[in-house]
Amino acid sequence: MKGGQTSLEEVVKGMIHYSSNANASYLLDKLGAARINESLKELGLNSHDEFYPTYTGALYMRGYVEKELHIPQNKALDKLRNMSNDEYVKHVWQIHEWMKDEKEWTKREISLKADMDFQRIWSDRFIGANAKDYMSLLEKINSRNYFTPQMQGEVENIFKGTVGEGIFEFAGQKGGSTAFVLTNSFYGTDKKGNKIEIVFMMNNLSEKAFEKLLSNMDYFIRDIVISEKFRNKL
Numbered sequence: 001m002k003g004g005q006t007s008l009e010e011v012v013k014g015m016i017h018y019s020s021n022a023n024a025s026y027l028l029d030k031l032g033a034a035r036i037n038e039s040l041k042e043l044g045l046n047s048h049d050e051f052y053p054t055y056t057g058a059l060y061m062r063g064y065v066e067k068e069l070h071i072p073q074n075k076a077l078d079k080l081r082n083m084s085n086d087e088y089v090k091h092v093w094q095i096h097e098w099m100k101d102e103k104e105w106t107k108r109e110i111s112l113k114a115d116m117d118f119q120r121i122w123s124d125r126f127i128g129a130n131a132k133d134y135m136s137l138l139e140k141i142n143s144r145n146y147f148t149p150q151m152q153g154e155v156e157n158i159f160k161g162t163v164g165e166g167i168f169e170f171a172g173q174k175g176g177s178t179a180f181v182l183t184n185s186f187y188g189t190d191k192k193g194n195k196i197e198i199v200f201m202m203n204n205l206s207e208k209a210f211e212k213l214l215s216n217m218d219y220f221i222r223d224i225v226i227s228e229k230f231r232n233k234l
Contacts, residue, residue, distance in 0.1 A: 024056075028052075043136075043140070044136060046131040054125065058125065064081060066109050067108070077118065098110075138198075142188070163182045168189065169190060179200065179207075180203060182205060182217070185199050
């Protein structure tokens with residue numbers, strides 16, 4: 001931070017290293033949703049849903065349908081479950097626009113109601129993609145010849161520190177989760193030039209399964225990376 005200002009690079013690092021939802025929403029505005037979504041096509045990520053402010057604005061959807069759509073509290077969840085995706089996204093964008101204006105957002109008095117029943121809906125409505133698309137992107141990064149040298153340098157700098165120093169010449173990883181979903185993506189090239197990419201995606205997890213997987217994720221990825229025997233077992 002210089003002169004009270006933070007660079008876009010630091011904002012992106014905050015999003016990657018700390019899964020900052022606020023940073024993700026800021027970047028969606030700063031870079032423009034249309035341009036970001038266009039980049040999905042350019043990268044060939046054909047299964048990836050278009051981006052919208054699911055990280056912040058969508059968290060207020062239950063309070064929104066009660067306050068703004070005048071849906072009774074006992075029917076709000078059913079309203080959300082039955083809402084088309086286009087309508088849902090439209091309302092989330094409206095919330096997002098109000099949130100950017102502090103006075104307007106305060107005036108709206110929309111409550112945050114994020115119990116587990118709502119979080120299930122929120123999680124199911126999350127921006128989706130498949131493992132094939134994520135693997136494709138990791139391979140592009142790990143090849144070091146897909147992006148321009150300047151872009152490749154920026155990507156590697158952003159991911160620097162997400163993987164501990166050791167056997168890799170360069171590497172990066174990013175995990176993500178809701179109460180029901182757990183994901184992790186890893187890429188790396190060791191000092192002998194061997195490359196590996198890993199994409200792990202799980203949905204509909206019980207609380208017990210989620211906690212067990214989360215606590216063992218780093219060990220799981222480590223064993224895939226360092227043990228050929230373990231990789232062959234998979």
